[in-house]
Amino acid sequence: MTSVNNMTKFRLEDCVNDVCPWSGEPVSADSLTLYRGKVVGFCNTGCRDKFEAAASAFDAAIEGKE
Numbered sequence: 001m002t003s004v005n006n007m008t009k010f011r012l013e014d015c016v017n018d019v020c021p022w023s024g025e026p027v028s029a030d031s032l033t034l035y036r037g038k039v040v041g042f043c044n045t046g047c048r049d050k051f052e053a054a055a056s057a058f059d060a061a062i063e064g065k066e
Contacts, residue, residue, distance in 0.1 A: 015041040022047040
């Protein structure tokens, strides 16, 4: 996963969602991340960071079981 904090600039137009999967609020251009090749948006950086941590943990668990 790569967030805008990692110097990668994502565009809101490329986002696969319009609302934050955590809060249900509209996504914000400063809270985007790349997950499995797709730009995913969040309402704020806190929700984005929470998603990145959870997704990393799940991905690691899945990879460890294969």
